Amino acid sequence: MLESSANLAPYACDPGESRGRRAAEPESPTRSCYQRDRDRVIHSGAFRRLQYKTQVFVYHEGDHFRTRLTHSIEVAQIARSISRALRLNEDLAEAIALAHDLGHTPFGHAGEDILGEMMAPYGGFDHNEQTFRIVTDLEHRYAHFRGLNLTWETLEGIVKHNGPLEGPNAGEKEIMKGGAGRFITAFCKDFDLEVGTFAGPEAQVAALADDIAYNNHDIDDGLRAGLFTVEDLQEIPLVGPTFSDVSKTYPGIDETSLIHESVRRLIDRMVNDLLEETKHRLDAAQPRNAADIRALDHPVVAFSREMRENERVLRSFLFSRMYRHDRVMRMTNEVKGVVEDLFQHFQAHPAALPDEWRDGTGSLDEKGRARLIADYIAGMTDRFAMQQHARLMGQEI
Incomplete structure (x- = not known):
């Protein structure tokens, strides 16, 4: 049955009032437009590849660490829960959450950093815009259009979930301030996503659900990997007291259960803080519709301000004790070499590209070929990138 909008808040995005799709299509008789967007994301090739793209650890480090796929599912679950409590559109929030990491390279941020360096002379590389390009162009499985032909609201959420891309409210590092923003600019000429405003409330929920998920799950993965200990977390606001509360409530609890119970409570406390602060802001703003929130x-x-400070301290701890850990840095340097070698090899030997990628290189200039090579490498999984590197370079990392 089609989703009912009767229980939605007036400022939620109502599927019946969607601004539609770039390429007109008949509506589904059984799914709302946002449910259809979610399903298209799930069935995309880029989404399946997230299974073998990692966050911090490379795929062979262990089967229990998060991948981009498990992370995306966890973000979607948190986004749905928050949206339900705020009477927002759960399906739209889920679609944005599931799509938000599609543009990530192999090897997490290490892969993106080195691909950005390789692409610096050719317009740069940004995983957020790569996500946008995947859903609007690079996925081309449908007969009548390129990309996934998602609704205006889902595309807006993908582009602006971290805030406006230009104008007075844009962040200092937003992609519209650099060369890579030209793809979104070109798209907006005939399908304006209003990149100078904040996104609708569901996209804002998806963005903070992402923060909640990766902060807490990095605690989990970091502890399980032995990069730091429970004792190391004791001085971290919110985190240390939560672990202490669990230890006192359950004397003698084993460490695996201690970690799970503590992380579970941390997620719950962050979600409840977000709900309380958001309700205060909604009461102050009194939005009549989603357009009022965008404005x-x-x-x-x-x-809340206190939770933002808690999160800042936690991120600082994770940066120094996890992302800059000797073990992680050694792996980071190795995989950066893999991406750099692949990029340079395909630049020098475009005939080494697969047929479906090589066929388009003849008509491209140097900049266009570099972008095509970046698209190919960015779509690789960790495992495939390492296999290709070993095959093309004749050596293992």
Whole structure:
């Protein structure tokens, strides 16, 4: 049955009032437009490849660490729960959450960093815009259009889930300030995503659900990997007291259960803080519809000031004790070499590209070929990139 909008808040995105798709299509008789967007994301090749793209650890480090796929599913679950509590559109929030990491390279941020260096002379590389290009162009399985032909609201959420891309409210590092923003600019000429405003509330929920998921799950993965200990977390606001509360409530609890119970409570406390702060902001703004939320000069979905400070301290700890850990840095340097070698090899030997990629290189200039090579490498999984590197370079990393 089609989703009912009767229980949605007036400022939620109503599928019956969607601004539609770039290429007109008949509506589904059994699914709302946002449910259809979610399903198209799930059935995309880029989504399946997330199974073998990692966050911090390379795929062979262990089977129990997060991948981009498990992370995306966890973000979607948190986004749905928050949206339900705020009477927002759960399906739209889920579609944005599931799509938000499609543009990530193999090897997490290490892969993106080195691909960005390789692409610096050719317009740069940004995983957020790569996600946008995947859903609007690079996925081309449908007969009548390129990309997934998602609704305006889902595309807006993918592009602006971290805030406006230009104008007075844009972040200092937003992609529209650099060369890579030209793809979104070109797309917006005939399907304006209003990149100077904040996104609708569901996209704002998806963005903070992402923060909640990766902060807490990096605690889990970091502890399980032995990069730091429970004792190391004791001085971290919110985190240390939560672990202590669990230990006191359950004396003698084993470490695996301690970690799971503590992380579970941390997620719950962050979600509840977000709900309370967001309800205060909604009461102050009194939005009549989603357009009113977009017109504000600040996000309406947010953490309290105290929770934002707690999160800042936690991120600082994770940066120094996990992302800059000797073990992680050694792996990072190795995989950066893999991406750099692949890029340079395909630049020098475009005939080494697969047929479906090589066929388009003849008509491209140097900049266009570099972008095509970046698209090919960015779509690789960790495992495939390492296999290709070993095959093309004749050596293992």
